Amino acid sequence: MNSEYLLTRGARVGVMMAFVRRDQAMLNPSERSTFVDALLELKSSGVYDNYVKQHSQIGYNGHMGPAFLPWHREFLHRFELELQNVTPGLTIPYWDWTFDNSPSASIWDANFMGGDGKGAERKVMTGRFAFDAGHWACLKIDIGAEYLTREFGVHIASLPAAQDVADCLRITPYDNPQWDTNSTPSFRNHLEGWIGTNIHNRVHEWVGGHMRPLSSPNDPLFWLHHANTDRLWAHWQSDHSDQTYLPQSGALLGQNEPDPMDPWFGTTTIASTLERKGFEYIYDTEWPAAQGDRMLPGDTLVAEQYLTSQDGAYTFKFQANGNLLLSRSENNAPLWTSGTEGKAPGGVCILQKDGDLAIFDAGYNRVWHTNTGSLENRASRFYVQYNGHASIYRPDGRLVWSKPDAS
Secondary structure (H helix, E strand, O other): OOOOOOOOOOOOOOEOOOEEEOEHHHOOHHHHHHHHHHHHHHHHHOHHHHHHHHHHHHHHHHOOOOOHHHHHHHHHHHHHHHHHHHOOOOOOOEOOOOOOOOOOOHHHOOOOOOOOEEOOOOEEOOOOOOHHHOOOOOOOOOOOOOOOEOOOOOOOOOOOOHHHHHHHHOOOOOOOOOOOOOOOOOHHHHHHOOOOOOOHHHHHHHHOHHHOOOOHHHOOHHHHHHHHHHHHHHHHHHHOOOOOOOOOOOOOOOOOOOOEOOOOOOOOEOHHHOOOOOOOEEEHHHOEEOEOOEEOOOOEEOOOOEEEOOOOOEEEEEOOOOOEEEEEOOOOOEEEEOOOOOOOOOOEEEEOOOOOEEEEOOOOOEEEEOOOOOOOOOOOEEEEOOOOOEEEEOOOOOEEEEEOOOO
């Protein structure tokens, strides 16, 4: 199984959650526009710049030590709540830079993040965050320019590779004395990027421009990058449930698990971030439950979970015996079945990011699939339709799979 499509194996299989943070490459044009609109609204209201200032002032309390990951988890969560004040249910998408790792990737399209900087000033000229578009002026904290700047590949040649991430995810413990940039072995220090293959820091350096200093939230790309960093920490937590946050005590104030975090203090402690209690989000790589009439990339169905067409006339169920059944809702009359009865009890049906709908048994062995996985079908979506068909469509609207077959 490709790690891009099936990353955190069953961490929260089939969990109904209010909010799912999704791979930005899986968003359709409308979803991209909604996210950008919300960012621009926060910018125009002045709320956005408060987060730029806060990050620029936090220093060691949020970087170069054990609190790096908890502090940014809390920071992203608070910003996500601001986005939801603008658009209810909106989440921060993540940028998987091990896959979408070139200057031509769709993340840089003018309808989303905009592209690289141009000319000697490295001024971003495309997209709605370009200064000349009239909506985005950076705070002049570390860089004297109001216009957004980027310098792809100037300061470091490449983004982290999938193998770099895989190696990092195997490292334990979470951290080690000296609890700083020299700590080793240390998952946190490797992921933050002070030792080893340089993961999180490498991305800031590769993008360059406004992403390099502590005022890096000036570039809205910051949120997508840190959502991916948080996703990898969540993956590590799932893979190493026997490991705890370190240190429990003995480090500088603000780095120990019980410590309140600056600048929020009070009940906002490192401990309060560790299990994401009350945060109400998961990642699409944690197998969120499909809902309504569709499956988005990463969505799952487990035993007896089902989808219905918008008019309620048709039901698509993953049965407890491991079989998919499309039927009429009023009388359960079958229209199509995957023919996998008894092959995947305790298993899961997942729409993978490459557009392949697949059934895996309890040991995560694939027992059936639509055979539609390809780069061209990446980000496809599955629907239970009014006409009684279960169908997969590419983002451009092209039909790639449908059952029952047309008569």
